[in-house]
Amino acid sequence: xxxFAELSAYIDDALDPTAKAxxxxxxxxxxxxxxxxxxxxxxxRLIAALPAAVPSRSLVPRVSVPLWxxxxxxxxxxxxxAALFLFVASAALxxxxxxxxxxxxxxxxxxxxxxxxxxxxxxxxxxxTGLSASASPAAGFAVNPSASPVPEAQRxxxxxxxxxxxxxxxxxxxxxxxxxTGPAARTLSVPERPxxxxxxxxxxxxxVGFGALALVLQRRLRAA
Amino acid sequence: xxxxxxxxxxxxxQKARQGDARAFEQLARDVERPLYRLAVRMVGQxxxxxxxxxxxxxxxRSLSSFEGSSFRAWIFRIATNRALDRLRSRRRHPELPxxxxxxxxxxxxxxxxxxxxxxxxxxxxxxxxxxxxxxALTTLPAEQRAALLxxxxxxxxxxxxxxxxxxEIGTVKSxxxxxxxxxxxxxxxxxxxxxxx
Numbered sequence: 001x002x003x004f005a006e007l008s009a010y011i012d013d014a015l016d017p018t019a020k021a022x023x024x025x026x027x028x029x030x031x032x033x034x035x036x037x038x039x040x041x042x043x044x045r046l047i048a049a050l051p052a053a054v055p056s057r058s059l060v061p062r063v064s065v066p067l068w069x070x071x072x073x074x075x076x077x078x079x080x081x082a083a084l085f086l087f088v089a090s091a092a093l094x095x096x097x098x099x100x101x102x103x104x105x106x107x108x109x110x111x112x113x114x115x116x117x118x119x120x121x122x123x124x125x126x127x128x129t130g131l132s133a134s135a136s137p138a139a140g141f142a143v144n145p146s147a148s149p150v151p152e153a154q155r156x157x158x159x160x161x162x163x164x165x166x167x168x169x170x171x172x173x174x175x176x177x178x179x180x181t182g183p184a185a186r187t188l189s190v191p192e193r194p195x196x197x198x199x200x201x202x203x204x205x206x207x208v209g210f211g212a213l214a215l216v217l218q219r220r221l222r223a224a
Numbered sequence: 225x226x227x228x229x230x231x232x233x234x235x236x237x238q239k240a241r242q243g244d245a246r247a248f249e250q251l252a253r254d255v256e257r258p259l260y261r262l263a264v265r266m267v268g269q270x271x272x273x274x275x276x277x278x279x280x281x282x283x284x285r286s287l288s289s290f291e292g293s294s295f296r297a298w299i300f301r302i303a304t305n306r307a308l309d310r311l312r313s314r315r316r317h318p319e320l321p322x323x324x325x326x327x328x329x330x331x332x333x334x335x336x337x338x339x340x341x342x343x344x345x346x347x348x349x350x351x352x353x354x355x356x357x358x359x360a361l362t363t364l365p366a367e368q369r370a371a372l373l374x375x376x377x378x379x380x381x382x383x384x385x386x387x388x389x390x391x392e393i394g395t396v397k398s399x400x401x402x403x404x405x406x407x408x409x410x411x412x413x414x415x416x417x418x419x420x421x
Contacts, residue, residue, distance in 0.1 A: 004334075004401075005397075005398070005401055007401070008397070008400050008401035008404050008405075009382070009397050009400075009401070012375060012381075012382065012400070014381070014382040014393075014397065036334065039408050039411075039412070040404050040405075040408060042408075042411075042416075043357075043404050043407050043408045043411065044375075044376045044404060046353055046354060046357045046407075046411070047357055047361070047372065047373075047376040047377060047404075047407065048376050048377060049354065050265075050354055050357060050358060050377065051354070052257070052261045053260065053261055053264040053269065053272070054257060054260065055256070055257070055260045055272070055273055055276070056273070057273070058253075058256070059252075059256050059259075059260065059273055059276045059277045059280060060249055060252040060253055060256055060280060061249075061252070061277065061280050061281045061284060062249075063245040063248060063249060063281075063284050064245030064246045064248075064249055065245075
């Protein structure tokens, strides 16, 4: 009886000592089995010699995140918040107009000093009060404080036409100035006001940009 | 040298089990190519990358359940299972047995050489023989092929292969022998004289 079934295990050194000894004894006397053994060994060697294919890309899953990811995400969030704050502050300080009719409205002001002026100044006040309600006293309009008694009187007649009237000393004062100095009124509507660095819109764009970056990084962190 | 390497490896495994993603990635890089060459011979080049990537991801997710001593055997087990699953899903009738029924192992299973061909004593280095071997491997039943590749290419011991394929050692022994025999027969049929033992 040839121990054919044991020959492979013999090659792989997977036989217990007793079985191994038995096979060796048999091999000593059996040429057929020696031949078979050689063939099996040769086959195993050929299999081992097969060319090894390599993958075309890395197959390691990305389960870790780069060390800089979380800190940059935090910084981006803070930068976005800071830029947003600067946008709001900058916009408030520069008395941001949300419509483009403000300049032409102020220009005709010197032409109609009495009747026309209150109407146009109402328009200006209307647009300006949206944002400048709280900041107008400090808006640097070059408002002369001596004009305050007059705005009081004007305000009472124009409450229905203005959205918010509290603290709107500036627009009536602008009307006052418009009535006296035409070119001055024109220049007043042009932003000669102090601004916080570049135009407010720049800060808004930065805020959105940093915010988007923080969002993308946060997603990447979550995905890991 | 080998002891130091396996110690470093054990440290990586420990870190990875604790959730260290970088340690796991390092372990994965070390087994990436061996896993791939097994997968290629099991499922072919088209699906091999998918199989390996799935296996590595599954390994990362189930690291907490790794208890044995050999990380390599464990990850090969995951990959081999995925490869076999992929093969099963390709067949239309998954109930077909992957192993042929047990047969008597007598002289009839040893193919005799065809008409005496040219001397091919140095076939070990000959590409033609390797092509024959490659072809023969693809005709093997999947589980025989897996056992044979794990033994002859990856060098796993029979005990490890038993763990990887979740069968008894006797089954491993039988599969390896049958697989090798089939490849040997294919070679002999093409005129191979067998290299000197």
